Amino acid sequence: MTLSTAVPPPTSSGPVIDPPARFRDLLAAEWIKMRSLRSTPWTLGLVTLFVIAAAAVETWDSYTDFPSLSPEDQREPMLALADAFPLTGYWTLVFVAVSAGAIAVVSEYGSGLIRTTTVAVPARGAVMLAKAAVVTVVWTVVGTVIAVGCFAVSQAIYSGQDVSVPISNPIAVRALVASALLPTVCALIGLGLGVLIRHGAATMVTGIFTLIALPSFFSITTRWSAGINHAMVLTAWDRLTALWPQPSGDGFYRPTVTESWIVYAAWPLVAVVVALLVVRRRDV
Template sequence: MTVTAAGPPPVSARPVADPPARFRDLLAAEWIKMRSLRSTPWTLGLVTLFVIAAATVEAWDSYTDFPGMNPETQREPMFALSDAFPLTGYWTLTLVAVSAGAIAVVSEYSTGLIRTTAVAVPARGSVVLAKAAVVTVVWTVVGTVIAAGSFAVSQAILSGRDASVSITDPVAVRALVASALLPPVCALIGLGLGVLIRHSATTMVTGIFALLVLPSFFSITMRWSAEINHAMVLTAWERLIAMWAEPSGDGFYRPTVTESWIVYAAWPLVAVVAALLVVRHRDV
């Protein structure tokens, strides 16, 4: 009887772990998610047209009222930048941006897609950072288009009365930058609130209340109340687009330009950092 030598035992194949997702892949995934929403192009397009239309209406009203204004106002048109960046238009833009930032997060919680995302990418902090990066880029582009369009249209109308402001004016540049950055600031606040709250309606109401309603509770005629008012995003934006000089002794406590820029940076930073801390220590 012939005996054959037994060969080596078969080696069982070990499962090969998938490499961790690269950050640029997360960015691409988040961009696809945002782009695939049918509401995204409509929202961005309509809010852009609305704000520019509001600036056009404001500038045209000033154009028609200009002959009846007092000579001092005609020589120093304090309304030029307020027409370029109208409150109605930018309050609407704030509402839309904070809601869109919230939707970028809570839409995944409402559909359950967040569980799939967490399994595919265990590094939840990286997912939040990718969402924040995409939201920042998209709304910065939108904000820049809106600010530039509103400024160009309004100043073209006011130039007919020699009441326009030149783009080379330092205050005009500051107002343009502040207005272009307002949408991404608000969108990041909405995103941070979305991670913390995880409920669409509650997140949007909270964001709208914090940005649009809360500042009205604090008067600028008392120091303690004014200090709280100065910490609000829209108060900071209104200061940055204003043509008047630094605060003077007129009975009102107004923020400085430096304080306003700090507020601009602090709100989105705190929102994103809070989201990162919470998402790493909480189940989906």
């Protein structure tokens, strides 16, 4: 007699549904995208060296002219900080940061990778927040390294004349923080413009025009024009890195420190909010 073992018939199961992506997974994915671009380390490294070198060159020029200054100017306590954050170097940094922020978005639209991303993660808002977070962290780190490097180099050069400014000085701290955050603000503006325009060259031109060229169209001799000028990022940075009190009653309208910090916060916030609204309402 043969005994047979009964085998239960196979049961059909429904489709396997992958769990939704966690936000930390989105952060890791966005970091991999940014890191995998061959231009990223070269761009960050070169712009860091360039801005610090610009601070060193300008400080050295002032240092060599130091003996020819009047005794009153030589005793000026903030003299050693005057060239720590050079305009040429930081304009270049603004150009690179706004372009990099735009590329973080535009490169995916240009290659079609954005379709794969939205299929894998339908929550477009979460993807955009992850992009903004990665851009914020990367450029804050880069901006901090550059600002601290510029400050250290300039003070090391001026230490030969015993007029260096300590990092604990409140004006030095304000200038350091403002300079460290400037590329972050610009990169987030570039990201927001990239979502709106979706074209690399057009986004970069728009960002550079808005940040660098547009403030020059509005003077500070009339109240309405000065109000627009004060709302510009580079105007805010210029005020936050100002070493001496701003004169009043001379026919010019100048921003306050508080207004400048508000501008610093408002631009990236508006850029990210607009990017979130656009990606949720517009088809890929």
